[in-house]
Structure formats: structure tokens, C-alpha cells
Amino acid sequence: MTATTNRRRWLGAAGASLGALWLTACDKLTVDPKFAGVLRKAEGLTLKAQRAVTDRKALAREFMPADISRDFKANGTLRPQDEEYVALLANNFADYRLQIGGLVERPFELTLDEVRAQPSRTQITRHDCVEGWSSIGKWKGARLGLLLDRAGLKRDARYIVFYCADTLEQTLDGSGQYYESIDLIDAYHPQTILAYEMNDATLTVPHGAPLRLRVERQLGYKHAKYVMRIEAVASLEDLGRGQGGFWPDRGYEWYAGI
């Protein structure tokens, strides 16, 4: 499955109901001219949907090297204490395997070296945290969309979920492990990468080593650090507390566009 067909499929699904509305309106128009109003509304909706998608595909602003913050703040988990992560770090991530699975035709795993050998993108962007601070950093990472194409999304895949190594909050229901999710528009956005370098150096533990998501059109909490596993899913309902992310489960917006 190529990126283009994936995108078309998503757009097709978004437009299908509007198309149906259009057809019905056309039929009725020949019978009763008062349905012309319905028709105009449907047309307005189509334009709005198109504009929304076009806007979602725009690039986040990129900056110059001189703009890079001297001390990019680290936030949330700064050093996961989870047993599995502690062991991986002790061996400098030699045993780390990024897992890609879920609703895909060909699940696979990559070592860190293999991730580094994938087609990459480098970008200098501003990170905005809901807590009210921003920092500018340079990120290099593997293009997520290309990894998903390699796995081959199944027809019913709608979201991409990132499972992290850290437990940010000890909860009885086990929902305290950090995770996040994005839709296919953001997953295939050219600036969406799995970063392994920050400011021309290997990504450090406080900033999410060995691999962290950069999803530049959204707020800081969507940028999952310590990514262990990526899964394509049809629905977010069965994850965590059902809102699609650690912070969304605690009242924040799932779509945190900036």
C-alpha cells in the first residue's frame, strides 16, 4: 500500500458521506427547487472539509540554526525507571527493537542501526508545551509514513499508536504508562519522524532516547518519548482509558493542533 493510496482512502472515507448527501440533493432538486438550499449547504461542507485537510497538510514553521534554544527544557518523564527500559539503557540500546504491528500486512522489527539507515528528515522546529514554555530544537529521524508503507496498513487502520517505555503515574488500573496516538494525516505528514538525533547529537535520555516521535503540527504532549512499539488500530476505545493518550485520558484534547 503506498502513501498516496492510504491518503486517498482516508480522504475517500471523509468525503463519502458528503458525496451521498450531494446525490440525494441532486435527485430532489429536479423535483422541488427548495432543495437548492440543501445543495448549497452540501457544497459549503465539501469546501470546508477540503480546506481542513489542506490545512492539516501544511508544514510547521522551520527555523534557522541560530534560532536553536541553548537549553531545550526536558519535561514529563526524564529517566524511565521501568525495568525493561533500565535494562535496555544499561546495554546502550544494543538490544532495543522498534516493533511495528497491529493492523498491518507485514509486521516487523528494527534495531536502532536499522532505524538510522531508513530515509530520514532533519528539521528545526519549535516545541510548544501546554505548561506555557517553548523551545526550538533540531531533530533528525526516520520518516514514519515510509515505515508504515513498508508494513502495509490494512484497510481498517485509522490511527497509529505509540507505546512508550515509561510509567508516568502509578495507577491501579495500569493506565499510567505513557502512550499517544495520531491519525493517518499526521502519520503521513512529511515532518512526522521518529527522532534519534537532537541538535546534531544522539538523542539523550531526558529527551526520549532511543527514539521519540516528532509530530510538529501538535502540542508537546503528543510527541511520545521512549517509543518501544507502534501499532495501527481501527479505534482508540480499548487503549488506556479510551481517549487515545496518557494526557487525553486525563482531560487534554486528543487533537492538540497548533
Ligand SMILES: Nc1nc2c(c(=O)[nH]1)N[C@H]1C(S)=C(S)[C@@H](COP(=O)(O)O)O[C@H]1N2
Ligand atoms: N513517554 C513520554 N513522552 C512524553 C512525555 C512523557 O512524560 N513521557 N511528556 C510529554 C510532554 S508534556 C512534553 S512537553 C514533551 C517534552 O519533551 P522534552 O522532554 O524533549 O522537552 O514530551 C512529551 N512526551
Ligand SMILES: [Mo]
Ligand atoms: Mo508538555
